[in-house]
Amino acid sequence: MTGEPQTFRATGRLVDFMRQADEPGLINLAAGVPGLDALPADELRAAFARGFEREGAGMFAYHHPEGDRRLRELLAARLKTRGAEVRGEQLVTVTGCTQGLQLLLSLLVQPGDIVAVEAPAYYGLLELLSTAGARVLPLPVGDGDGIDPAEVEPLLARWKPRCLIVCAALSNPSGATLPESRRERLVEVCRTHGVRLIEDDIYGELVDGGAPRSMLAWDDGSTVSYVTSFSKTISPGLRAGFCVPGSLHEDYAARKCQQDLHSAVPTEVALREFLETGALDPHLARLRARNLQRRTLGLEIIARSFPAGTRVNPPRGGYMLWVELPQPADLAAVREAARRESIVFASGAVFFTQPPARTCLRLNCAKASADELQHGLTRLGALLCAAAQGGA
Numbered sequence: 594m595t596g597e598p599q600t601f602r603a604t605g606r607l608v609d610f611m612r613q614a615d616e617p618g619l620i621n622l623a624a625g626v627p628g629l630d631a632l633p634a635d636e637l638r639a640a641f642a643r644g645f646e647r648e649g650a651g652m653f654a655y656h657h658p659e660g661d662r663r664l665r666e667l668l669a670a671r672l673k674t675r676g677a678e679v680r681g682e683q684l685v686t687v688t689g690c691t692q693g694l695q696l697l698l699s700l701l702v703q704p705g706d707i708v709a710v711e712a713p714a715y716y717g718l719l720e721l722l723s724t725a726g727a728r729v730l731p732l733p734v735g736d737g738d739g740i741d742p743a744e745v746e747p748l749l750a751r752w753k754p755r756c757l758i759v760c761a762a763l764s765n766p767s768g769a770t771l772p773e774s775r776r777e778r779l780v781e782v783c784r785t786h787g788v789r790l791i792e793d794d795i796y797g798e799l800v801d802g803g804a805p806r807s808m809l810a811w812d813d814g815s816t817v818s819y820v821t822s823f824s825k826t827i828s829p830g831l832r833a834g835f836c837v838p839g840s841l842h843e844d845y846a847a848r849k850c851q852q853d854l855h856s857a858v859p860t861e862v863a864l865r866e867f868l869e870t871g872a873l874d875p876h877l878a879r880l881r882a883r884n885l886q887r888r889t890l891g892l893e894i895i896a897r898s899f900p901a902g903t904r905v906n907p908p909r910g911g912y913m914l915w916v917e918l919p920q921p922a923d924l925a926a927v928r929e930a931a932r933r934e935s936i937v938f939a940s941g942a943v944f945f946t947q948p949p950a951r952t953c954l955r956l957n958c959a960k961a962s963a964d965e966l967q968h969g970l971t972r973l974g975a976l977l978c979a980a981a982q983g984g985a
């Protein structure tokens with residue numbers, strides 16, 4: 594149910610999901626990343642080598658708590674192309690989007706405070722909120738355009754949450770992307786009601802046809818805090834991300850420094866070299882094409898193999914499909930049966946703070962090879978059809 598703040602109890606554990614990540618022989622439709630062949634390994638190797646050459650021992654020293662200066666300038670320049678008037682010194686590098694979000698929450702949220710999120714929302718975020726003792730106000734994500742500012746304004750006005758966290762492009766797991774008109778309006782609504790708007794932009798660069806403008810484009814520094822990482826675009830193992838905290842900058846930088854002094858220098862130097870040589874855009878073009886191919890294959894198999902009436906709203910990029918079944922199904926039993934065949938997927942319920950009205954699944958089409966995807970999704974469809982007829 595959406596519209597009322599709730600105390601959230603995690604229904605899974607992130608650590609257990611992550612332990613699945615490197616299990617050999619698994620057809621992994623649950624993971625949040627594409628397969629290893631999608632990573633720009635050669636370009637990264639070259640970037641690390643150039644970094645070592647240029648920095649020498651400096652690559653292994655302490656450095657600036659807010660991150661490599663040149664890297665921050667490059668990142669700010671990239672954000673400028675998306676409408677955000679930011680300078681390098683307004684950015685703080687972080688160890689993945691997870692740390693970026695966790696630091697913001699540690700500044701904004703005390704136990705019992707209300708935080709508004711999309712329903713459904715990224716599971717790891719819900720777990721962070723539950724650890725922070727937040728009460729979660731779930732906001733409905735109606736269709737492929739994400740939350741509707743007109744619909745949520747009365748809820749924000751009524752509950753005055755400490756912040757609203759939105760995965761504004763290719764939201765995980767719904768796949769929704771906020772159009773620019775909704776972005777602008779959401780910034781206005783949050784400003785009007787004194788709600789800090791946290792934009793999680795981790796999938797922004799995966800939008801087909803190019804990343805939309807960031808919500809920073811409509812902010813005067815007072816309302817939006819922006820956070821992202823390169824986990825979904827360059828490499829999740831780099832653990833490289835950054836935050837534009839806006840008016841929270843000074844406290845954010847201090848909190849970051851308390852937590853781990855600064856992010857890893859070799860990673861930042863390599864990322865800087867990667868960006869400096871212009872490796873990102875050609876890589877993104879290849880990645881988007883690969884994602885589109887896999888998504889298209891996934892949608893075809895689902896249309897063929899899943900129960901009649903299954904709904905999938907094709908996202909505007911990325912590799913995740915959010916699937917709604919036409920009837921309630923015992924997904925726990927389907928998961929067990931699939932696991933026996935070494936197939937794993939994410940049950941939709943973990944992305945909600947209350948059991949959802951419909952039975953949903955999130956499927957990753959880009960981690961498994963094309964053959965594995967073909968096999969895994971076809972088998973999963975058969976198991977779901979059997980469950981719909983009463984025998985998983």
Ligand SMILES: Cc1ncc(COP(=O)(O)O)c(C=O)c1O
Pocket residue numbers: 625688689690691692715717760765793795821822823824829834
């Ligand atoms: C919406 C969202 N935010 C944050 C994260 C965590 O990202 P990172 O690996 O950079 O910590 C994920 C990972 O799946 C995600 O989907």
